[in-house]
Amino acid sequence: MKVMKKTHWTLSLLLICSLVLSACGSSGGSDSSSNGGKGGKKTQVRIMTRLSGSDLKSKAFNELLDKFKKENPDIEVVNESVNDETSYNNKFKTAVATGNVPNIWMNYGGQSFKVYAENIAMDLQPVLDEDKAWSGAFKPLFSGWQYSDIQGTFAVPMEDSSVAIYYNKDLFKKAGVEPPKTIEEMTALVEPFKKIGAVPMLMGDKENFRGGHLINNLSFKRFGFQKTEDLISRKAKWNDPDMFQLFQLMKDWQSAGVLGDNIVTLDSNGTTAQFLAGKSAMLFEGNWAISQLSSSDMADQIGVIPFPYFADHPENKDVWFGTAGGYSVSKSISGAEKDATIKLLKYLTNEDAFKYFAQATKGGTYPVNVELDSSQIDPVTKEYMEAQKSAKTFLSEIETYDNIPSLQDKLRSEIQGMFAGASPQQTADNVQKVVDSNH
Amino acid sequence: MIKLKRTPVYVFSVIAAVIFLYPLLYSFFSSLKDNVEIYNNSVFSLPDVWRWNNYKMALVDAKISRAILNSFIYAIPGTFLCLVLSLMIAFVLSRYKLRMNGFLYNYFAIGLMIPVFSLMIPISKVVGALHLFNSYPLMIVLYGVFEMPLAIFLITGYMKGISKELDESAIIDGCGPIRLLFQIIAPLTMPAVSTAGILSFFDIYNDLVWNVILISDQNMNNISMALMSFVGQQGSSQLGPTFAGIMLTIVPTIVVYLLFQEKVEKGLSAGAVKE
Numbered sequence: 001m002k003v004m005k006k007t008h009w010t011l012s013l014l015l016i017c018s019l020v021l022s023a024c025g026s027s028g029g030s031d032s033s034s035n036g037g038k039g040g041k042k043t044q045v046r047i048m049t050r051l052s053g054s055d056l057k058s059k060a061f062n063e064l065l066d067k068f069k070k071e072n073p074d075i076e077v078v079n080e081s082v083n084d085e086t087s088y089n090n091k092f093k094t095a096v097a098t099g100n101v102p103n104i105w106m107n108y109g110g111q112s113f114k115v116y117a118e119n120i121a122m123d124l125q126p127v128l129d130e131d132k133a134w135s136g137a138f139k140p141l142f143s144g145w146q147y148s149d150i151q152g153t154f155a156v157p158m159e160d161s162s163v164a165i166y167y168n169k170d171l172f173k174k175a176g177v178e179p180p181k182t183i184e185e186m187t188a189l190v191e192p193f194k195k196i197g198a199v200p201m202l203m204g205d206k207e208n209f210r211g212g213h214l215i216n217n218l219s220f221k222r223f224g225f226q227k228t229e230d231l232i233s234r235k236a237k238w239n240d241p242d243m244f245q246l247f248q249l250m251k252d253w254q255s256a257g258v259l260g261d262n263i264v265t266l267d268s269n270g271t272t273a274q275f276l277a278g279k280s281a282m283l284f285e286g287n288w289a290i291s292q293l294s295s296s297d298m299a300d301q302i303g304v305i306p307f308p309y310f311a312d313h314p315e316n317k318d319v320w321f322g323t324a325g326g327y328s329v330s331k332s333i334s335g336a337e338k339d340a341t342i343k344l345l346k347y348l349t350n351e352d353a354f355k356y357f358a359q360a361t362k363g364g365t366y367p368v369n370v371e372l373d374s375s376q377i378d379p380v381t382k383e384y385m386e387a388q389k390s391a392k393t394f395l396s397e398i399e400t401y402d403n404i405p406s407l408q409d410k411l412r413s414e415i416q417g418m419f420a421g422a423s424p425q426q427t428a429d430n431v432q433k434v435v436d437s438n439h
Numbered sequence: 440m441i442k443l444k445r446t447p448v449y450v451f452s453v454i455a456a457v458i459f460l461y462p463l464l465y466s467f468f469s470s471l472k473d474n475v476e477i478y479n480n481s482v483f484s485l486p487d488v489w490r491w492n493n494y495k496m497a498l499v500d501a502k503i504s505r506a507i508l509n510s511f512i513y514a515i516p517g518t519f520l521c522l523v524l525s526l527m528i529a530f531v532l533s534r535y536k537l538r539m540n541g542f543l544y545n546y547f548a549i550g551l552m553i554p555v556f557s558l559m560i561p562i563s564k565v566v567g568a569l570h571l572f573n574s575y576p577l578m579i580v581l582y583g584v585f586e587m588p589l590a591i592f593l594i595t596g597y598m599k600g601i602s603k604e605l606d607e608s609a610i611i612d613g614c615g616p617i618r619l620l621f622q623i624i625a626p627l628t629m630p631a632v633s634t635a636g637i638l639s640f641f642d643i644y645n646d647l648v649w650n651v652i653l654i655s656d657q658n659m660n661n662i663s664m665a666l667m668s669f670v671g672q673q674g675s676s677q678l679g680p681t682f683a684g685i686m687l688t689i690v691p692t693i694v695v696y697l698l699f700q701e702k703v704e705k706g707l708s709a710g711a712v713k714e
């Protein structure tokens with residue numbers, strides 16, 4: 001009898017547990033149950049971005065989504081954003097492989113996106129043409145989602161990224177030197193800064209994209225877009241004398257102490273932290289760092305300069321390394337779902353939305369020109385915008401124009417290997433091998 | 440004399456304690472610092488300013504408390520499910536002489552060798568077809584089943600060492616198979632069950648991959664997802680609040696460990712010596 005009672009108790013407990021959990025599950029799972037408006041009147045729109053977390057931009061993004069939901073009670077927005085790059089890629093690729101592509105997703109375009117443009121992304125050109133008031137405000141940042149052999153535009157820009165050099169005005173004053181204008185001036189900075197216990201431009205390549213950004217900047221300042229065109233058309237090689245000298249220059253900077261002595265093990269957070277602690281005079285970083293720098297104690301002491309140019313190639317002085325992130329839309333949607341998706345897309349990328357981002361983050365640079373009262377803008381953004389005024393052309397990474405998907409990974413890891421000890425020649429040869437093995 | 444002999448043991452114990460406690464202490468001090476202090480000050484230094492606000496950020500911005508609750512919602516029933524099923528399978532594999540047993544044992548053991556990444560797409564496809572994204576029951580079943588190969592492997596091995604005469608005398612006294620398993624064999628298998636349980640619990644508690652793929656409702660995020668809240672888009676992260684989050688998430692695991700400490704330690708040495 002006792003055993004029977006115990007068994008009943010256990011079974012009842014299990015039943016209660018499963019009921020409670022099922023209830024929780026169904027409330028959480030309501031996202032999928034109302035798919036396509038089958039379960040109710042709401043039309044579901046799923047969006048996947050990397051704007052998730054506690055930073056100001058992500059918070060502003062969530063607030064915008066909330067506002068949209070309030071204004072459009074008939075549309076249910078499912079935010080599937082993940083900020084971590086690897087997790088985002090895993091989630092997105094799994095979604096594609098399982099045919100569960102989100103209505104809107106964030107990406108960086110380029111050749112690596114071409115396969116998505118061909119298969120799952122909607123051509124947004126008709127949408128852009130239809131609403132000139134919205135599309136006319138964008139800066140010319142669409143090239144990353146346009147292809148010579150496929151008709152259409154497969155995303156609209158949602159962020160404008162570029163890379164410059166932040167510098168510590170105080171440290172430069174103490175060292176008695178001026179911020180560098182040319183590449184040739186970089187090495188000369190080592191000694192003055194050594195005397196005050198600092199490094200000219202500490203670099204951390206642990207995550208390995210920094211080395212990729214550096215060689216791209218050097219290539220653009222040396223050759224403009226010509227070398228990129230020659231490399232992707234295979235007229236030029238990664239190990240030809242032109243490119244070799246760039247690898248060699250990076251190695252020389254490392255040996256001279258321009259970049260510090262801890263390149264491979266230092267990460268981005270460490271680099272920024274040491275810049276803010278006055279141990280590095282310059283920080284080679286993108287505009288995404290503005291909010292972090294402007295919230296530091298030394299925000300007023302931070303200046304911004306464009307990446308230095310080669311003294312014998314002043315014609316490329318105003319070429320900037322810059323790229324844009326964009327929103328693509330799934331081409332499998334139609335009817336009310338498509339209308340709701342486009343509505344959300346426009347809501348997140350119109351001038352008001354970017355103004356909202358600018359106010360929430362107290363600055364930043366955006367794919368449309370945002371006019372803000374100068375008292376509302378943080379000092380670092382002001383400096384950045386001032387430096388960026390000189391920019392005449394923005395070029396994305398060479399690898400994004402290339403049709404070999406693994407080239408970017410290979411280039412970045414080879415450069416990391418070079419900082420760890422490999423020779424520039426070996427590095428250049430290994431990168432070229434990837435190109436050769438794909439043809 | 441005896442005391443002198445013990446001195447090296449004490450010295451060694453103190454050194455070991457310092458080595459093992461150091462990461463915890465480092466995490467605690469870092470949870471009260473900002474990035475500049477973490478990267479620039481000595482690893483042994485105290486925070487310049489004690490930033491208790493980091494804990495507030497972890498609790499409010501990253502919703503760590505909700506994430507801990509979610510991790511428990513996944514881990515406790517998931518572990519329970521895994522142990523009940525594994526016990527039943529191990530019972531058949533170790534106490535019955537069936538022809539299929541060798542094949543079945545290998546079949547379950549192969550599960551240990553399948554990398555989790557190879558399952559991502561097929562499982563997502565099934566979950567998508569069943570419209571079961573963002574579902575607690577699904578996650579619990581999935582986690583429970585993933586942990587089964589190791590649990591079966593551990594429990595079967597231990598159960599095989601228990602004398603079969605026990606079964607025979609129980610059966611003679613009229614004991615059925617269910618009662619035999621849960622009232623006689625299972626209590627004797629507790630060291631292995633505890634080990635499997637603890638390993639499964641922590642595996643589920645710390646999972647990242649499945650939560651990323653199958654959960655999009657932020658209220659259902661587990662601790663690994665919540666800890667990523669302070670990672671920015673280009674890898675920049677606020678390490679102070681992240682460490683604060685880590686401190687908050689390890690408290691429950693320490694409590695679980697202290698509660699089951701004896702069982703875990705026994706379990707770890709279970710089967711090491713044949714009695």
